[in-house]
Amino acid sequence: MGGMLEFDDIQHILLTRAPALSGRYEFLSFRNPAGGRAWLSAIAEKVKSASTMQASVDQDKSWVTVAFTWNGLRALGLDEASLATFPDEFRHGMVARAEMLGDTGENHPNRWVGGLASADLHAIAILFARSAADRERSECEHESLVARCDGVEVLSALDLEATPPFDYAHDHFGYRDRLSQPVIEGTGEVPTPGSGAPLQPGEFILGYQDESGPPVGLPQPDILSRNGSYMAYRRLQEHVGKFRSFLCEHGKTPEEQELIAAKLMGRWRSGAPLVLAPEKDDPALGADPQRNNDFNYKQMDPHGYAVPLGSHMRRMNPRDTAHSMNRRRMIRRGATYGPHLPEGAPEDGVERGIAAFVICASLIRQFEFAQNVWVNDLNFHELGNERDPIIGTQDGTLEFKIPRRPIRRKITGLPAFTTVRGGAYFFLPGLKALRYLAALGNIRQPGFRIEREPS
Amino acid sequence: MTSATSGEKQQDWTQPAAMVVPKGGFFQDRVEQGRYGPIFPKTPSCYGFSIIAKIIPGREPVFYEYARNIEKAVAAQPEVLAVLKLHYLRWNLFEIKGETYFQYMGIFDTDFDKYTEDAIGIFTASGLNTVFENLEGFPKDWKTNASAFIKFVRDHQRPSFLEYGEYPFVSADEIKKALKLKAAFSNMLDQMQ
Numbered sequence: 001m002g003g004m005l006e007f008d009d010i011q012h013i014l015l016t017r018a019p020a021l022s023g024r025y026e027f028l029s030f031r032n033p034a035g036g037r038a039w040l041s042a043i044a045e046k047v048k049s050a051s052t053m054q055a056s057v058d059q060d061k062s063w064v065t066v067a068f069t070w071n072g073l074r075a076l077g078l079d080e081a082s083l084a085t086f087p088d089e090f091r092h093g094m095v096a097r098a099e100m101l102g103d104t105g106e107n108h109p110n111r112w113v114g115g116l117a118s119a120d121l122h123a124i125a126i127l128f129a130r131s132a133a134d135r136e137r138s139e140c141e142h143e144s145l146v147a148r149c150d151g152v153e154v155l156s157a158l159d160l161e162a163t164p165p166f167d168y169a170h171d172h173f174g175y176r177d178r179l180s181q182p183v184i185e186g187t188g189e190v191p192t193p194g195s196g197a198p199l200q201p202g203e204f205i206l207g208y209q210d211e212s213g214p215p216v217g218l219p220q221p222d223i224l225s226r227n228g229s230y231m232a233y234r235r236l237q238e239h240v241g242k243f244r245s246f247l248c249e250h251g252k253t254p255e256e257q258e259l260i261a262a263k264l265m266g267r268w269r270s271g272a273p274l275v276l277a278p279e280k281d282d283p284a285l286g287a288d289p290q291r292n293n294d295f296n297y298k299q300m301d302p303h304g305y306a307v308p309l310g311s312h313m314r315r316m317n318p319r320d321t322a323h324s325m326n327r328r329r330m331i332r333r334g335a336t337y338g339p340h341l342p343e344g345a346p347e348d349g350v351e352r353g354i355a356a357f358v359i360c361a362s363l364i365r366q367f368e369f370a371q372n373v374w375v376n377d378l379n380f381h382e383l384g385n386e387r388d389p390i391i392g393t394q395d396g397t398l399e400f401k402i403p404r405r406p407i408r409r410k411i412t413g414l415p416a417f418t419t420v421r422g423g424a425y426f427f428l429p430g431l432k433a434l435r436y437l438a439a440l441g442n443i444r445q446p447g448f449r450i451e452r453e454p455s
Numbered sequence: 456m457t458s459a460t461s462g463e464k465q466q467d468w469t470q471p472a473a474m475v476v477p478k479g480g481f482f483q484d485r486v487e488q489g490r491y492g493p494i495f496p497k498t499p500s501c502y503g504f505s506i507i508a509k510i511i512p513g514r515e516p517v518f519y520e521y522a523r524n525i526e527k528a529v530a531a532q533p534e535v536l537a538v539l540k541l542h543y544l545r546w547n548l549f550e551i552k553g554e555t556y557f558q559y560m561g562i563f564d565t566d567f568d569k570y571t572e573d574a575i576g577i578f579t580a581s582g583l584n585t586v587f588e589n590l591e592g593f594p595k596d597w598k599t600n601a602s603a604f605i606k607f608v609r610d611h612q613r614p615s616f617l618e619y620g621e622y623p624f625v626s627a628d629e630i631k632k633a634l635k636l637k638a639a640f641s642n643m644l645d646q647m648q
Contacts (some may be wrong), residue, residue, distance in 0.1 A: 088602070100488045196565070212576075216599040323573045325536040365601075367571055368490050373569045382628045 005186045005201055005208070009227040009430040011065055012053035013204060013333055014359060014439065015187060016426040017178075018063040020128035022135040023160035023335050025355060026142060029120040031151030031196075033077035034441055036122065039149040040066070041438040043142075049431050062138040065141040066125035066434065067231055067426035069093060074121030077440040078224075083138040085220040086427070089364045090230060093119075094423045101368065102376040102393035107420035114156030116235070121155060124233070124426055132161070158235065158355055160335035162432065168271075168287065171336055172238040172352050173261070173390075173417070176271030176286055180293050180317055180369065194294035196326075204331055204361055205229055211326040219311065219427075224437070227430030235337075235422040236391065240346020243417045250411060262363035263402050264389045266313030273313075278306040296320045304403040309381040312390040315374040321381075330366050331359040363425055391418055472499040472623040480614025491566030491605045495612075499620030501542060503562040508611045510548070510555045514589040516544050518548055518557065521586045538573045540564040546586075557590060564626040567608070575604055 007015070046064040046167035050058070053063070068076070074083055076291050089097060095109045103109060109117035123141060129135035141158075163170065169177045172345030183191040184205075185198040202210030206218055219222065219225040231326045251257030255353055258281060262268045268277065271286030275295040285291055298320045307314050321323065338352025340426040374380060375388040375408050380397070387393055389400050394416035402409040466472065477483065480495050487494045495502065510518070528535055536544075540563050547558040567574065578584045579598060585594050592610075594603035624631075 178534055213599075216596075323570075323575055327572060327576075364490050369569075369572070372490055377565075377569065379626075380563070382626060 001096060001103075003208075005184075005205070006227055006430070007047045007051035007054075008094055008288065010050045011227075011229075011428055011430065012048045012050050012063065013065045013357075014229055014331065014428065015050040015331065016053050016057070018060075018128045019057065020063065020130060020335070021162040022130070022132045023126070023128040024139055025156045025158045025160070026125045026127065026444060027114060027116065027121055027157065028072075028123040028125065028146075029115075029118075029153045029155050030072065030075040030122045031153060033075060035149045036072075036076045036150035037438050037441055039145060039152045040434060042149075044431070044434040044438055047431060047434060054353070060130070061134040062127060062129040064138070065127075065128075066123060066176060066426070067428040068123045068437075069424055069426060070119055071119050073427065073437070075122045076437050077142055079439065082224065083219055085218075087217070087219075087362070087364065089368060090425050090427065094232065094425050097368065101371045102387075103420050103423070104393060105395055106416065107393060109423075112235075112422040114235075114422055116156070116233075116424055118155070121424055124424070128160075135159070137423070143152060158337055160337045160355060161339075163336050163340045170269070172240050172338070172341065174269045175261075175265055175267070176269065178332075179267070179271055179289075180313075182331060184269050189363075192289045192293050193291070196295070197342070199326055199329060202361055203326070203329060203366075204359060206361055210361060213234045221436075224429065224433045226433065228433055229359050229361060230367075231364050231426040231428050232360075232363060233355070233422070233424045234358070234420060235353065236418045237351050237353040237421050239347070239415075239417055239419070240341045240352065242342075242415055246417070260446050262399070263308050264311060266307040266311035267431075274306040275301050305405065308400070308402050310383045310386040310389065310400060312388055315380060315388050316370065319365045328366055328369055330370065333357045333359060351421070353421070357426075361426070389414060390419070441452055459466060466499075466624050468622045468625045470623070471619070471621050473617065473619045474498045475615050476614060476618060477617065480612070487566075489566060491568050491602065492609065494566040494568050495614060496614075497566070497624070498618035499623030500618045501562055501564055501620070501624065501626070502566050503560065503615075503618075504567060504608070505613045505615065506559045506611045507613050508557055508571070508590040510557050511589050512555070513590055515548065515555060517589050518546075518586055522546065524585075536577060538570055539600070540570075540579060540627065557586065559586075571601060571605060575601060584638055591645075 012018070028039075030039070043064060043066055047066055048063060053060075068085055070083065070093060073086075081388055083091070094101070098104065098109050115121060127138045127142060130136050133167050146154060163172055171177055180195060182199045182203070183195060184201050185187045187198070189198070191198060200210050201208040202215050206228045207215055207222070209215065215429065247257040247260050251260045254323055258268065260282070262274055267273050268281040268286060269383070270281055270283040272282040273291055273292060274293055275297070276282075276291070277285055296319050297307065297314065306315070334354060334356030336353070337355050339350055341348065341352065358367045375392050378385060378387060380386070384400065385399050386401065387398055392413055396413050400411045400414050402411070476496070476498065481493060482496055485498075495504070539561075542562040542564070545560045547560075549556055549558065575598065577588070584597070589595070593607055595601060597604040597607070
């Protein structure tokens with residue numbers, strides 16, 4: 001086990017980001033195993049590995065990723081012995097983990113949309129596309145494939161669109177995105193200054209050495225887990241009207257409002273980090289990858305005078321102020337959905353937000369830890385009565401403290417700027433594993449055997 | 456649940472408090488779920504555990520050797536246990552009917568569930584594993600099997616039925632901040648002479 005990364009077997013989404021401005025997620029259910037496998041056999045041909053993606057990305061118009069829930073693996077006909085080798089949190093699914101994740105109140109799975117809370121959710125097809133026209137083409141192709149496969153049903157779908165302006169990635173609140181992503185050892189990618197050394201691939205890809213040693217406890221058989229990963233899907237509605245009113249309420253001038261927005265995030269909306277630009281926005285800094293991630297907290301901002309201890313960025317990546325940081329990193333992919341709400345326009349009640357994936361080798365150690373401790377622990381950094389101001393579970397009773405000399409500023413009754421509208425845990429198999437799953441109904445399964453850890 | 460938890464936080468530290476803990480260790484109407492299972496509640500004496508387990512016969516010398524090592528490790532690297540957000544740890548060995556038992560009690564500011572993986576890392580780094588590996592039934596694959604490790608801890612946890620705090624719910628960090636403030640004030644007064 002371990003060794004060189006098998007780029008030709010790893011689904012491209014793990015290692016590369018498609019240059020997509022449009023896309024669609026289709027959530028599927030398999031009413032019979034043979035139909036599900038027929039769908040998988042056909043669509044697996046469209047799923048690019050990291051290496052084919054690299055070769056063809058400039059010509060490509062659309063990209064396909066497929067992943068399965070635990071119920072989905074069973075629905076394809078995977079046997080019980082193999083199903084039992086998957087980790088508990090994945091087997092139980094995101095709905096069963098809701099309370100621990102903070103998916104309560106308005107965020108409760110009972111209120112989720114699109115059938116995502118249902119045990120019938122079996123698979124996702126992620127269709128990313130260069131343009132809306134390319135997406136339509138991809139969607140039509142997929143529609144006719146589904147129609148050809150007996151018992152395959154689309155539970156729901158979500159259309160994705162980048163929000164204007166299109167020259168850089170940002171969410172509906174206007175925050176620049178994709179600024180801090182871990183780099184994997186062996187990919188040749190060079191981390192930007194401040195991003196830390198490349199991490200062992202096993203932190204994100206099953207079957208490789210991770211930051212604590214050789215891989216252990218992998219789902220069986222090996223062919224199924226090798227080069228796979230897990231994805232936590234989150235559909236987060238962003239309440240843009242409420243967010244903008246909040247800024248107006250707490251900042252007298254546009255400059256003060258921008259500063260409040262920056263304090264909630266830890267960066268100006270331009271992406272410029274507060275540690276490096278504490279008083280005034282610096283858009284050139286925000287756009288410069290050689291500089292926009294080059295900071296720490298312990299030496300540069302121990303008390304949070306620049307970046308509040310409870311801000312979103314400081315929670316999601318506490319950098320040098322957390323233990324075992326390299327065991328908690330995550331890869332983020334995803335896109336925005338819903339129409340842009342122009343500046344100055346009143347809230348129109350239309351749902352808009354982010355539909356994102358957190359990719360990691362261990363949901364419990366990486367995604368669930370971040371959600372349970374960093375995002376929702378009231379006492380993170382001894383804050384006492386705070387959760388993540390952007391994605392934490394907020395019910396209007398909590399506060400947000402902004403360290404400031406001589407006396408900190410405390411905002412009480414923080415509203416919820418986001419609501420979880422759906423989510424799921426998916427297993428993202430490697431390409432060989434996709435073919436293995438597609439061939440499950442065949443009489444002899446090549447190379448199948450259950451391996452156990454020696455005890 | 457949010458308001459209950461934040462209510463606890465706002466309890467008056469000047470008023471000592473005692474709390475009865477139901478049999479089994481949980482308040483059944485408000486059990487908080489952690490990643491690895493239900494979380495034992497916070498009381499006026501913060502979070503804590505009391506793990507009691509039988510040692511493998513004849514292994515006592517390992518425990519005393521371990522004690523000397525921990526003393527040295529903390530002296531050399533005072534931050535070694537920081538991630539556990541501890542107040543106190545106590546280790547005991549005692550006999551019942553000729554068999555030796557080990558008791559490990561900790562009082563800390565976070566529920567054990569939250570930093571489980573960090574704790575396992577510290578077990579290796581601080582050599583704490585050397586005593587646990589000499590307890591009967593401790594899983595041999597604990598380093599890579601967080602669930603088995605946690606199961607052992609939970610199976611051997613003896614929840615208290617009553618807890619008391621002279622300054623309830625106050626964290627070790629808050630205490631250290633108060634002492635630092637006091638020291639800073641004395642220093643300031645010295646400078647004013």
